[in-house]
Amino acid sequence: MPPTQPSVDLSPRVSDEVRKTTCYMCACRCGINVHMKGGKVAYIEGNRDHPVNKGVLCAKGSAGIMQHNAPSRLRAPLKRTGPRGSGEFEEISWDEAMEIAVGWLKPIRETAPEKLAFFTGRDQSQSFTSFWAQGFGTPNYAAHGGFCSVNMAAAGIYTMGGAFWEFGQPDWERSKLFMLFGVAEDHDSNPIKLGLAKLKERGAKIIGVNPVRSGYNAIADEWVGITPGTDGLFILSLIHCLMKAGRIDLDYLARFTNAPVLVNGDPKSPDYGLLMRDQDGKMLVLDRATGKRTPYDRKGVKPDLAGSYRKAGISHRPVFHHMVERYLSDDYAPEQVADRVGISAKRIRHIAAELARAAFDEAFEIDRPWTDFRGETHKTMVGRPVSFHAMRGISAHSNGFQTARALHVLQIILGTVEVPGGFRFKPPYPKPPEAHPKPHVGTNPGQALNGPHLGFVHGPDDLALKPDGSPARIDKAFTWENPMSAHGLMHMVISNAHAGDPYKIDTLFMYMANMAWNSSMNTGGVMQMLTDRDDSGDYVIPHIIYSDAYSSEMVAYADLILPDTTYLERHDCISLLDRPICEADAAADAIRWPVVEPDRDVRGFQSALCELGARLGLPNFINEDGSQKWADYADYITNHERRPGIGPLAGFRGPEGDKTGRGEVNLDQLDRYIENGGFFVSHIPEEAQFYKPWNTAYQDWAVGMGLFDAPQPYLFNLYVEPLRRFQLAAEGHGDRQPPEHLRGRIKRTMDPLPIWYPPLEDGHADPVEYPIHALTQRPMAMYHSWGTQNAWLRQIHGRNPLYVPTGLFEEHRLSDGDWVRVTSVHGEITVPVMHMAALNANTVWTWNAIGKRKGAWALDEDAPEATRGFLLNHIIHELLPPRGDGLRYANSDPVTGQAAWFDLRVKIEKVPAPAEAQPAYPPITSPVGKGPKDLAWKVGK
Amino acid sequence: MTQLPTSTEKKLGLVIDLDTCVGCHACVISCKGWNTENYGAPLSDTDAYGADPSGTFLNRIHSYEITQENAPAQLVHFPKSCLHCEDAPCVTVCPTGASYKRVEDGIVLVNESDCIGCGLCAWACPYGAREMDALEGVMKKCTLCVDRIYNNNLPEEDRVPACVRTCPAKARHFGDLGDPESDVSRLVAERGGMDLMPEQGTKPVNKYLPPRPKQDEAQEFDILAPYLEPVADTPSGFLGWLDKALEHIPGSGPRFPDPDARQKSGKL
Amino acid sequence: MHPAPSVIIFTVFSGLGFGMLVFLGLGLPPVTGWTAFFFYLAAYAMAVGGLMASAFHLGNPQRALKAFTQWRTSWLSREAWVSVAALAVMGIHAFAAVFFGAILAPIGWLGAGLSVFAVYCTSMIYAQLKTVPRWNTWLTPLHLITLSFGGGAALMGHTSLAGLLIVLAAALQVAHWQVGDRALARSGTTLASATGLGNRGRVTAFEPPHTGSNYLLKEMVYTVGRGHAAKLRLIALALGYGIPGVLLLLPIPGVWPSLIAVPSHIIGILAARWLFFAQAEHVVGLYYGKRAA
Ligand SMILES: Nc1nc2c(c(=O)[nH]1)N[C@H]1C(S)=C(S)[C@@H](COP(=O)(O)OP(=O)(O)OC[C@H]3O[C@@H](n4cnc5c(=O)[nH]c(N)nc54)[C@H](O)[C@@H]3O)O[C@H]1N2
Ligand SMILES: Nc1nc2c(c(=O)[nH]1)N[C@H]1C(S)=C(S)[C@@H](COP(=O)(O)OP(=O)(O)OC[C@H]3O[C@@H](n4cnc5c(=O)[nH]c(N)nc54)[C@H](O)[C@@H]3O)O[C@H]1N2
Numbered sequence A: 001m002p003p004t005q006p007s008v009d010l011s012p013r014v015s016d017e018v019r020k021t022t023c024y025m026c027a028c029r030c031g032i033n034v035h036m037k038g039g040k041v042a043y044i045e046g047n048r049d050h051p052v053n054k055g056v057l058c059a060k061g062s063a064g065i066m067q068h069n070a071p072s073r074l075r076a077p078l079k080r081t082g083p084r085g086s087g088e089f090e091e092i093s094w095d096e097a098m099e100i101a102v103g104w105l106k107p108i109r110e111t112a113p114e115k116l117a118f119f120t121g122r123d124q125s126q127s128f129t130s131f132w133a134q135g136f137g138t139p140n141y142a143a144h145g146g147f148c149s150v151n152m153a154a155a156g157i158y159t160m161g162g163a164f165w166e167f168g169q170p171d172w173e174r175s176k177l178f179m180l181f182g183v184a185e186d187h188d189s190n191p192i193k194l195g196l197a198k199l200k201e202r203g204a205k206i207i208g209v210n211p212v213r214s215g216y217n218a219i220a221d222e223w224v225g226i227t228p229g230t231d232g233l234f235i236l237s238l239i240h241c242l243m244k245a246g247r248i249d250l251d252y253l254a255r256f257t258n259a260p261v262l263v264n265g266d267p268k269s270p271d272y273g274l275l276m277r278d279q280d281g282k283m284l285v286l287d288r289a290t291g292k293r294t295p296y297d298r299k300g301v302k303p304d305l306a307g308s309y310r311k312a313g314i315s316h317r318p319v320f321h322h323m324v325e326r327y328l329s330d331d332y333a334p335e336q337v338a339d340r341v342g343i344s345a346k347r348i349r350h351i352a353a354e355l356a357r358a359a360f361d362e363a364f365e366i367d368r369p370w371t372d373f374r375g376e377t378h379k380t381m382v383g384r385p386v387s388f389h390a391m392r393g394i395s396a397h398s399n400g401f402q403t404a405r406a407l408h409v410l411q412i413i414l415g416t417v418e419v420p421g422g423f424r425f426k427p428p429y430p431k432p433p434e435a436h437p438k439p440h441v442g443t444n445p446g447q448a449l450n451g452p453h454l455g456f457v458h459g460p461d462d463l464a465l466k467p468d469g470s471p472a473r474i475d476k477a478f479t480w481e482n483p484m485s486a487h488g489l490m491h492m493v494i495s496n497a498h499a500g501d502p503y504k505i506d507t508l509f510m511y512m513a514n515m516a517w518n519s520s521m522n523t524g525g526v527m528q529m530l531t532d533r534d535d536s537g538d539y540v541i542p543h544i545i546y547s548d549a550y551s552s553e554m555v556a557y558a559d560l561i562l563p564d565t566t567y568l569e570r571h572d573c574i575s576l577l578d579r580p581i582c583e584a585d586a587a588a589d590a591i592r593w594p595v596v597e598p599d600r601d602v603r604g605f606q607s608a609l610c611e612l613g614a615r616l617g618l619p620n621f622i623n624e625d626g627s628q629k630w631a632d633y634a635d636y637i638t639n640h641e642r643r644p645g646i647g648p649l650a651g652f653r654g655p656e657g658d659k660t661g662r663g664e665v666n667l668d669q670l671d672r673y674i675e676n677g678g679f680f681v682s683h684i685p686e687e688a689q690f691y692k693p694w695n696t697a698y699q700d701w702a703v704g705m706g707l708f709d710a711p712q713p714y715l716f717n718l719y720v721e722p723l724r725r726f727q728l729a730a731e732g733h734g735d736r737q738p739p740e741h742l743r744g745r746i747k748r749t750m751d752p753l754p755i756w757y758p759p760l761e762d763g764h765a766d767p768v769e770y771p772i773h774a775l776t777q778r779p780m781a782m783y784h785s786w787g788t789q790n791a792w793l794r795q796i797h798g799r800n801p802l803y804v805p806t807g808l809f810e811e812h813r814l815s816d817g818d819w820v821r822v823t824s825v826h827g828e829i830t831v832p833v834m835h836m837a838a839l840n841a842n843t844v845w846t847w848n849a850i851g852k853r854k855g856a857w858a859l860d861e862d863a864p865e866a867t868r869g870f871l872l873n874h875i876i877h878e879l880l881p882p883r884g885d886g887l888r889y890a891n892s893d894p895v896t897g898q899a900a901w902f903d904l905r906v907k908i909e910k911v912p913a914p915a916e917a918q919p920a921y922p923p924i925t926s927p928v929g930k931g932p933k934d935l936a937w938k939v940g941k
Numbered sequence B: 001m002t003q004l005p006t007s008t009e010k011k012l013g014l015v016i017d018l019d020t021c022v023g024c025h026a027c028v029i030s031c032k033g034w035n036t037e038n039y040g041a042p043l044s045d046t047d048a049y050g051a052d053p054s055g056t057f058l059n060r061i062h063s064y065e066i067t068q069e070n071a072p073a074q075l076v077h078f079p080k081s082c083l084h085c086e087d088a089p090c091v092t093v094c095p096t097g098a099s100y101k102r103v104e105d106g107i108v109l110v111n112e113s114d115c116i117g118c119g120l121c122a123w124a125c126p127y128g129a130r131e132m133d134a135l136e137g138v139m140k141k142c143t144l145c146v147d148r149i150y151n152n153n154l155p156e157e158d159r160v161p162a163c164v165r166t167c168p169a170k171a172r173h174f175g176d177l178g179d180p181e182s183d184v185s186r187l188v189a190e191r192g193g194m195d196l197m198p199e200q201g202t203k204p205v206n207k208y209l210p211p212r213p214k215q216d217e218a219q220e221f222d223i224l225a226p227y228l229e230p231v232a233d234t235p236s237g238f239l240g241w242l243d244k245a246l247e248h249i250p251g252s253g254p255r256f257p258d259p260d261a262r263q264k265s266g267k268l
Numbered sequence C: 001m002h003p004a005p006s007v008i009i010f011t012v013f014s015g016l017g018f019g020m021l022v023f024l025g026l027g028l029p030p031v032t033g034w035t036a037f038f039f040y041l042a043a044y045a046m047a048v049g050g051l052m053a054s055a056f057h058l059g060n061p062q063r064a065l066k067a068f069t070q071w072r073t074s075w076l077s078r079e080a081w082v083s084v085a086a087l088a089v090m091g092i093h094a095f096a097a098v099f100f101g102a103i104l105a106p107i108g109w110l111g112a113g114l115s116v117f118a119v120y121c122t123s124m125i126y127a128q129l130k131t132v133p134r135w136n137t138w139l140t141p142l143h144l145i146t147l148s149f150g151g152g153a154a155l156m157g158h159t160s161l162a163g164l165l166i167v168l169a170a171a172l173q174v175a176h177w178q179v180g181d182r183a184l185a186r187s188g189t190t191l192a193s194a195t196g197l198g199n200r201g202r203v204t205a206f207e208p209p210h211t212g213s214n215y216l217l218k219e220m221v222y223t224v225g226r227g228h229a230a231k232l233r234l235i236a237l238a239l240g241y242g243i244p245g246v247l248l249l250l251p252i253p254g255v256w257p258s259l260i261a262v263p264s265h266i267i268g269i270l271a272a273r274w275l276f277f278a279q280a281e282h283v284v285g286l287y288y289g290k291r292a293a
């Protein structure tokens, strides 16, 4: 009997309409197709045409529908009614909210604009928020980079004019050996996975360097379970092996880097250790053909790596000699470093050999003639199929800047940057460090700031110091403590403001950063600082304004809440002026647009800033008659011009919408973006796709696109001269002198050639008493704290154990589900454990930001996130413990101020199971109530 | 309908590459999203914002560690959904005929309007591929996105399961495993695709590609040694080598005979 | 497996009910009139009550009738048919006995056969499952049928026979436990075969796929502590088998032994049945690392 089957509708209607916009659940910014049914969001999938994700979507992206409909969404502006931290609020009108904000901000703008500290989280509108802050006139503006990955950004930009962090990518199509340092997920979330898939398809080799073998490291062909904080030493040892074997790209070094540039060798000179230059400031090399000192960019020059220049009995040697001298030293021999890094000498040599083999023996050429900046034409492009990627695993250490530098030097000596098969920049990078602005801190009551806040310093003269030498910024960015803090130090703002050091502020204005919880070090302390009162009973930090879209922990600590929309309800601009979505082959930018209108009394934060700016009379936010200039953010995106013809969006410019990069305002621009799927791509011509810093075709293309105004080819800085300028000051040269207590540290850490030193915490927390490294990793299916409000995602990661390696697990007689007390020099937490075998023997770790405060995120108070989830942040302090000198240094990289999350050292001890993870804080009142009991989400019928 | 067809015209299924899966859970959520909005009742969640959230999912990512004697431990991310078995015990136990295996493509489906929610099919499945929906009381399982793969309202290239379309690491492949010439069959042949729990006799259609052997062990260290033969033992020796090496490089060429070079001392 | 009260009640009481019906059908003893009425009432109450209880286990009991359609392959469907058939056939038998004082022997024999078959079908629902090695043995039907006979005999007042059957059932119970405790290990299904990764080294579960709960964990990955299980086994042995066996076999006059033996037996068997489910390891637990491989 043939079975009869039920008939299934094989072609159901998928949706009424597809609206294409950009995902927001992380900074990867994938394109999404939002399927609508009956005006409601029914289903979200990846946009196949999108340059970033090419159709794929991660878990967070697919769960966007639950984010968009989360019960934790704020519903209207809130005014605090209970004490700070209680979570007690009343809903108010926008008008009242604006009036309150103006009431606080107007007086300070008119008297002392620096009393406003405006700090934003991981938003994608920094060019706009900084524009607002400049108009306000406060020097105290930055985004989250300081606690995130400024080491990566700064090391990359100072060394090679671009960084791993969002600004570049491996040549996934051609690489044959890929080495990944300390990445669990990264901003390039989907592209990295797509790239790994390509490598796997071609059988390319993947080496993962990470104390933990999960995620990407799990699929790596070879895993290097390094001791945390020692990557720099490992990399320098690889450099040692490669140099000693002559397995380096001499041609590349001579042509494209400052390896041949002469270094002033006169110890008596004020320029000792600086690069030699001619009258025009051009760096000098020895020309191999003439034997003469010649500007590096002279046509036909053959820069010599070998010779040195002798004058008045003094030898001025090229950078490369200094490298040879340093890195050939036995200090970096594999046998010398093996124990420290926890990798056998044999394996270090083996990896160096693999790199050499891939870079040189598997080199290839592609037939694309190109012309370099010296006017020389090359018939082909030489490919070196070795690529690297790294992120916070190396940068979130206090030696992260120099470690990232070391990695870039390794890439460069192999000749693998900006070549086929290697690492490639994405526009608007590459860009020489000099092309970036310098920090500005010139305030005048009632007026705009004298220039952009953040930037790149090139020596002590560029520091942000007041005439008396004290820090000009509340976060002490660009001071002797962390001179190259290109992104500011968001993690120091609250503690500095609380301490009134360097000065007191009046209003703390924050946006999209959960600073009372997972983005702060010393979370308990921070909550205390936010609620602390002075002798007269007033809050030490008088006013706090905060914009969030959800009922986060931070909301409870603000006085005034400006509720944002969800990402599907507003305009956003992912701009070339900011952090665009470019690929190595193309410039690209994107928008978000309201695919649904908000059903609550909320406003896009940028639109709210347009109104607030106008009410405050900020110069860029009012018309001549004093009326509001930008009706909303969409208006700003369309009509604002940074420079003539250059606006937030590069696509569809000009009245006809046919101009790219440069062009007049197009009133239909946003509609054109929407028609085009929410993004715009402009491909880089083939001959301009590699060797970008030196490739005339690329330079010309970039000028045409408006990325810069004139070609600006440059050399890679193996030797970073600005670092040397700080060292020189520390050695006593120049008028701007560091304070005595920092002199030694600056001399040691600001070396112009990469060095390695142990993470600073090692010098403060006794490594014998605290023998274990403690780390966090990003779960791929969660975004920091905000994934938790997502009903689908929280079932995947609703609590987080501490993962303990086999040896420690046995030593402490643990079994899964037991509890341990984890103690650092700063404090202790009590948390559940799980065993993990594929883990460095001295490392424990947990997922980041799963633990939640009771009452937040519209969850029940006994949610597992609050009872069994935990944060490591409680035992990481923003300051290192005091030492003999009584001074407390920031727990940051001494060069950039990057928060050193991963320097943490702990000890563990088994304890009886407590009722819940410790420390436990009392619940906060939820300003939005609680979520529904059950969900059966279906929009269609 | 719980008799299994003696043979099916096609054997549609998934091939999952354990060498490539990074454990990102993207497929889990895209599956949840598609199947909540489409075939049958929504995949519900109970106590969604509470202390004991629990929901219906058709696809889940496990992870396992492998410990070995002489090599570091490995970690394998392991996606699991219905394997659309040829000898599907979940079908034959079903008392109502709600569970059936399609003759045309071998997809195992639950006809929800016939399902009494007895749970027996889930008991019979060795793989945990079936979950009863707590709110609807009907059995849920992977449909192989039967409402996508033939859907005329979708562009041709999108007629693949939601989980396959979304997988960022391209670890999921969809096709006809009954056709030895199909891409998926070739992959299985090349990479030694395997069955899960073969001893259960279910004859799964879905196959798993095992992780490729790791290169963690020290064996090949010496093979590569020639790549690192030192050119010199001292820095000055190195500079001598450098000078010679540069002569052969187009960007440098022979050196102008300058006196500094000649008198270059051994000291750097 | 989750020891759901509904399935425990279902299996225990339908077993007892059908056990009684077997004896009634065989005319042991050949009761009629009011006596028959009360015996049948008790038997039907247990058999039908048990079946109804099983409906509580259903997600959509209103569609229960559909369960009759798949008798060709499904033991559950067969059980539905056979139970109804047994109840119907025995209904005729009962009707005749109660109202007409007539014993329709052939119909009784048929009904008795169907009743045994009903218990067999029930037991095969469990015994057929390769996924639950503890159940996947001929001991399961044998044990459950013996128990059904033993309980039925006890309820029908066949004290010595009941005693003997209960002792036999005790032996089968112990055997079932013994065999069952090694069944998963002997099934050949391990985490290694479940993942296909066994040839590379020792496979252990790392992170679970979700920290939240799900149907599989609640339904099939139930775990009982060893100590707890051992205690319950002793209780089950004593109450379910030991006490009733002794009371029924000892030549004690009067109904008192039965009045103690039967409730004791039922309580003991409920405990044993709880363990039957609670200790049954479904192989899916391997994927969750909840079972020793
Ligand atoms: N899904 C998801 N994606 C995200 C985010 C998220 O929350 N969720 N957050 C976004 C943000 S803000 C950022 S900054 C990026 C960060 O992206 P990642 O850089 O991937 O950040 P982490 O998860 O902190 O990963 C750090 C990794 O470094 C390893 N590690 C720690 N110390 C060392 C060390 O000394 N040496 C080496 N070699 N490795 C080490 C850790 O084991 C871990 O694997 O991710 C972004 N993308
Ligand atoms: N231990 C440890 N701590 C860490 C790290 C670590 O690796 N380990 N990583 C650090 C790093 S790199 C980072 S970047 C930080 C990140 O930490 P945070 O910047 O605090 O990140 P989130 O938790 O995502 O919080 C951002 C806030 O933005 C809100 N939000 C979400 N969507 C919107 C919106 O559309 N509009 C508005 N206005 N608000 C919104 C959320 O509700 C939340 O309150 O954490 C840091 N903290």
Ligand code: SF4
Pocket: A023, A024, A025, A026, A027, A028, A029, A030, A053, A057, A058, A059, A060, A061, A062, A189, A190
């Ligand atoms: S990686 Fe995921 S969360 Fe991030 S933008 Fe892409 S889809 Fe959204």
Ligand code: SF4
Pocket: B081, B082, B083, B084, B085, B088, B089, B090, B091, B108, B124, B125, B126, B127, B128, B129, B130, B141, B202
């Ligand atoms: S995997 Fe399970 S549910 Fe799927 S066909 Fe096989 S036995 Fe049935």
Ligand code: SF4
Pocket: B093, B094, B095, B096, B097, B098, B099, B110, B114, B115, B116, B117, B118, B119, B120, B121, B122, B138, B139
């Ligand atoms: S739960 Fe539904 S599909 Fe499964 S066996 Fe029972 S009736 Fe059939």
Ligand code: SF4
Pocket: B030, B031, B032, B034, B035, B058, B059, B081, B082, B141, B142, B143, B144, B145, B161, B162, B163, B164
């Ligand atoms: S094929 Fe469809 S139903 Fe099956 S796991 Fe993939 S997405 Fe889910």
Ligand code: SF4
Pocket: B020, B021, B022, B023, B024, B025, B026, B027, B028, B061, B077, B079, B166, B167, B168, B169, B170, B171, B172
């Ligand atoms: S989406 Fe792909 S890589 Fe991610 S868990 Fe699923 S199968 Fe693995």
Ligand SMILES: [Mo]
Pocket: A147, A148, A149
């Ligand atoms: Mo970050």
